[in-house]
Amino acid sequence: MKKTLLFTLLLAFIWSFGLAQNKETDSLTYQLAIAKHDTNRVLIMSELSNKYLRTKLDSSLKYSQQALALARKINFIKGEASALINIGFGYRESGELPKAIDFALKAMTIAQNHQFREIMGTCYTLFGVIYFDLQDYKKAINYYQQALKCYKKKSNIISSYSNLGSAYIKNNQLDSSKYFIQLAYNNSIEANYLERLSVIFRVYGLIEIQSNNNQLALDYFKKGVQEAFKLKNYRDVASNYNDIASLFQKMNEPDSCIYYALKGLKNGQLGPYNKWILESSILLSEAFKTKKDFKQAYEYQELMVKTKESLFGAGSIQAMQTMIADDEARRKEIEVEKKAYENKIKQYGLLVGLSIMFFIGFILYRNNRQKQKANVVLEKTLSTLKSTQSQLIQSEKMASLGELTAGIAHEIQNPLNFVNNFSEVSRELIGEMNDELAVGNWQLAKEIAGDIEQNLEKINHHGKRAGDIVKGMLQHSRTSSGVKEPTDINALADEYLRLAYHGLRAKDKSFNADYKTEFDPNLPKINVIPQDIGRVLLNLINNAFYAVAPPPSRSEFGTGSGGGIKNSQTDYKPTVTIRTSFWNPPTGGRGALISVIDNGPGIPDSIKDKIFQPFFTTKPTGQGTGLGLSLSYDIVKAHGGELKVETEEGVGTEFIVQLPE
Numbered sequence: 001m002k003k004t005l006l007f008t009l010l011l012a013f014i015w016s017f018g019l020a021q022n023k024e025t026d027s028l029t030y031q032l033a034i035a036k037h038d039t040n041r042v043l044i045m046s047e048l049s050n051k052y053l054r055t056k057l058d059s060s061l062k063y064s065q066q067a068l069a070l071a072r073k074i075n076f077i078k079g080e081a082s083a084l085i086n087i088g089f090g091y092r093e094s095g096e097l098p099k100a101i102d103f104a105l106k107a108m109t110i111a112q113n114h115q116f117r118e119i120m121g122t123c124y125t126l127f128g129v130i131y132f133d134l135q136d137y138k139k140a141i142n143y144y145q146q147a148l149k150c151y152k153k154k155s156n157i158i159s160s161y162s163n164l165g166s167a168y169i170k171n172n173q174l175d176s177s178k179y180f181i182q183l184a185y186n187n188s189i190e191a192n193y194l195e196r197l198s199v200i201f202r203v204y205g206l207i208e209i210q211s212n213n214n215q216l217a218l219d220y221f222k223k224g225v226q227e228a229f230k231l232k233n234y235r236d237v238a239s240n241y242n243d244i245a246s247l248f249q250k251m252n253e254p255d256s257c258i259y260y261a262l263k264g265l266k267n268g269q270l271g272p273y274n275k276w277i278l279e280s281s282i283l284l285s286e287a288f289k290t291k292k293d294f295k296q297a298y299e300y301q302e303l304m305v306k307t308k309e310s311l312f313g314a315g316s317i318q319a320m321q322t323m324i325a326d327d328e329a330r331r332k333e334i335e336v337e338k339k340a341y342e343n344k345i346k347q348y349g350l351l352v353g354l355s356i357m358f359f360i361g362f363i364l365y366r367n368n369r370q371k372q373k374a375n376v377v378l379e380k381t382l383s384t385l386k387s388t389q390s391q392l393i394q395s396e397k398m399a400s401l402g403e404l405t406a407g408i409a410h411e412i413q414n415p416l417n418f419v420n421n422f423s424e425v426s427r428e429l430i431g432e433m434n435d436e437l438a439v440g441n442w443q444l445a446k447e448i449a450g451d452i453e454q455n456l457e458k459i460n461h462h463g464k465r466a467g468d469i470v471k472g473m474l475q476h477s478r479t480s481s482g483v484k485e486p487t488d489i490n491a492l493a494d495e496y497l498r499l500a501y502h503g504l505r506a507k508d509k510s511f512n513a514d515y516k517t518e519f520d521p522n523l524p525k526i527n528v529i530p531q532d533i534g535r536v537l538l539n540l541i542n543n544a545f546y547a548v549a550p551p552p553s554r555s556e557f558g559t560g561s562g563g564g565i566k567n568s569q570t571d572y573k574p575t576v577t578i579r580t581s582f583w584n585p586p587t588g589g590r591g592a593l594i595s596v597i598d599n600g601p602g603i604p605d606s607i608k609d610k611i612f613q614p615f616f617t618t619k620p621t622g623q624g625t626g627l628g629l630s631l632s633y634d635i636v637k638a639h640g641g642e643l644k645v646e647t648e649e650g651v652g653t654e655f656i657v658q659l660p661e
Contacts, residue, residue: 025051042071042079049086053093054233057271061090081110081119088126093235095274095311097130121150121160128163133275133311137171155195158187162196165203174210177203198228198236205243209250217247238268238276245283254287261287278307415462422455422462429455484639486525487533489592489659493517493578496534500541504549513548513574520581526592526661532635533659536643539628540596540655541576546619547600547653548574575599583658591641591660602649611645 028048035041045067052060064086071079088103104126111119128143144167148160165181168174181203188196205220221244228236241264248256265280281304288297433448497515504511579595603611610616612633617626629643636643640660647653 037070038074039076039079042067042074042076042083045070046079046082046086049083049090053086053089054228054231054235055270057090057093057273061087061094064090077110077114078116078119081107081114081116084110085119085122085126088123089129092126092129092133093271093273093275095272095307097133097311100126101130117150118153118156121147121156124150125160125163128167132163132167132170135170137167140167141171154187154191155193158184158191158193158196161187162199162203166199166206169203169206169210172210174207177207181207194227195231195233198224198231198233198240200224201227202236202240202243205240205247209247214247214251218244221247234267234270235273235276238264238273238280240264241267242276242279242283245280245287249283249287254290257283257287258291274307274311278304278311281307418462419459422459426452426455426459482529484527484529487528487530489523489526489528489533489580489594490517490519490521492530492534493519493537493580493594496537497541497576497578500538500545504542504545508549511545511549513545513576516575516577518577518579523580523582523592524590524661526659528639528659533639533657536632536635536657537594537596539632540657541578543628544576544596544598544600544653544655547598548576550574583660585658585660587660589661591658594657594659595654596657597652597654599652602651602653603645603647604649608645608647612643 025048028044028051032041032044032048035044045063049060049064049067052063064083068080068083068087070076071083084103084107088100088107091097091100091103104123107119108123110116111123124143124147128140128147131137131143132140141164144160144163148157148164151157151160161180161184165177165184168177168180181200184196185200185204188194188200201220201224205217205224208214208217208220221240224240225237225244228234228240241260245257245259245261245264248254248260261280261283264276265284268274268276268280281300284300285297285304288294288300429448429452433445433452436442436445436448494517497517501513501515575598577595577597579593579597581593581595583591583593585591607616607618612629613626614630615626616630633643636657636659641658644656644658645653646656
């Protein structure tokens with residue numbers, strides 16, 4: 001009862017899939033009925049031929065032959081090649097192998113001439129299938145591999161994987177078979193392409209037989225039968241039933257062998273699929289002999305002989321091998337001729353290439369000679385420019401030194417005044433000390449001697465201060481050593497601020513401006529070239545004082561390049577501020593920010609982008625070289641830093657020096 005119920009459910013399940021398959025073929029049949037006699041009609045007939053190949057062989061051949069006739073009539077080359085290979089597969093299934101090869105060779109010729117890669121792959125597949133039928137599995141594998149190289153379509157790739165799995169298991173290469181059949185299964189599930197599952201399960205069964213897992217093999221064959229029934233694929237139904245029968249024959253169970261071999265024969269005859277009819281008849285003949293039913297054995301032996309004759313008799317195998325060998329020889333000959341032609345073209349191309357290279361070489365040689373002459377002129381010009389640049393830089397240094405002279409003189413004058421004053425006082429104290437010694441007042445004389453000693457210390461201190469000022473002036477005037485050293489940025493900025501201020505005051509007694517310092521007391525020493533950064537600070541500070549200074553010819557501050565701001569308010573105080581702070585460079589490490597801020601008129605937007613250009617100046621002719629900011633910018637860049645400007649008209653300007661450690 002249970003078996004009957006299961007069988008009924010299985011039939012219902014298979015029938016439902018059969019309906020789906022019928023709907024697909026019915027849809028194609030309907031499309032064919034309304035299709036015009038064009039390429040679309042050829043494609044529909046080719047698709048119907050494929051659908052019927054494993055279900056109704058005569059219908060498959062009918063549609064492929066009609067597709068061939070129409071394709072030739074409308075000169076549809078690709079459709080012609082597709083129809084030819086479909087006819088070839090039809091004849092292979094019916095067992096007419098010489099005809100199958102003939103049509104496959106015709107299809108291959110068209111496919112290769114027009115590089116129809118998918119059709120070429122299908123031709124290679126048919127060659128492989130035929131050699132598989134002839135049990136020449138090595139050649140079958142070779143053709144299947146060539147087919148795989150041609151395919152791009154997923155379903156064709158899956159078919160190649162399953163074909164290789166079948167051929168490798170027959171060639172006793174178990175690992176290779178497992179590899180390719182697993183690829184076929186995984187890709188089938190991934191792409192939801194189920195048409196090859198009956199073949200895939202069949203190969204899995206053959207693999208399990210070689211591993212002596214008979215029950216597992218039987219389960220796979222039954223799965224193969226189920227999948228084939230879903231698609232009404234009678235050919236694969238027959239092949240899986242025959243494999244089940246063969247397994248029972250191996251297990252010495254002739255009744256089961258006969259039961260499944262008869263099922264295989266019945267489905268094989270629906271094609272007719274002669275290869276599977278042959279397999280079924282062999283199994284039945286052997287099984288009936290085992291049961292000593294010689295009458296039945298003889299009947300199936302006659303069927304076997306008849307089928308074998310149609311497949312392999314009358315020299316058909318030799319004819320097929322000759323056809324394939326001749327075609328391969330012809331193609332090799334064409335390939336040799338093609339290579340000879342390509343070599344000839346390459347030789348001509350090489351000669352032309354050498355000629356072109358010789359011509360280009362001559363042109364390059366001539367151009368190189370001209371470039372060498374031009375380079376000599378350019379080198380001389382560059383040398384002159386470098387010399388001129390050096391002179392301009394030195395001139396700028398001397399100009400800044402000239403601006404410092406008055407400030408330096410003021411700075412030197414202060415310690416000299418102290419030296420003079422303390423030396424005069426010391427001379428008077430010595431006279432007083434001598435007077436006290438003369439009267440024997442030793443205690444008071446000692447006190448006066450102490451005062452003289454203090455004066456001498458002060459004279460020494462201010463003398464050293466004057467020496468440091470002279471040393472700084474010499475460092476500023478001489479060429480930089482280019483060696484960086486840890487430098488106190490606060491002290492450097494303070495020194496140049498005072499020198500610049502006193503220099504301007506010495507040149508113009510009417511000049512008056514406030515200056516402030518906002519130094520970060522925790523600022524670390526920064527590795528810089530002190531002379532170079534000093535020049536940068538001096539230039540920026542001088543520019544700031546120039547910006548806040550009113551023109552001497554006007555009572556009201558102007559907005560011209562000479563500096564000053566338009567402001568009649570009496571509370572305006574020209575102010576220059578120097579600010580230092582700690583800075584974290586984006587590249588890491590630490591550094592310092594130096595800001596020179598003025599409350600002058602600001603820089604107009606129209607010239608803001610030009611101020612760092614060489615020789616650009618807003619000062620009157622003769623008052624500036626235009627190199628100050630340009631040189632300052634280059635010096636800061638050479639230190640790995642950046643010189644920026646922020647300005648607002650009527651409010652003021654801030655120059656920011658960013659220096660990494």
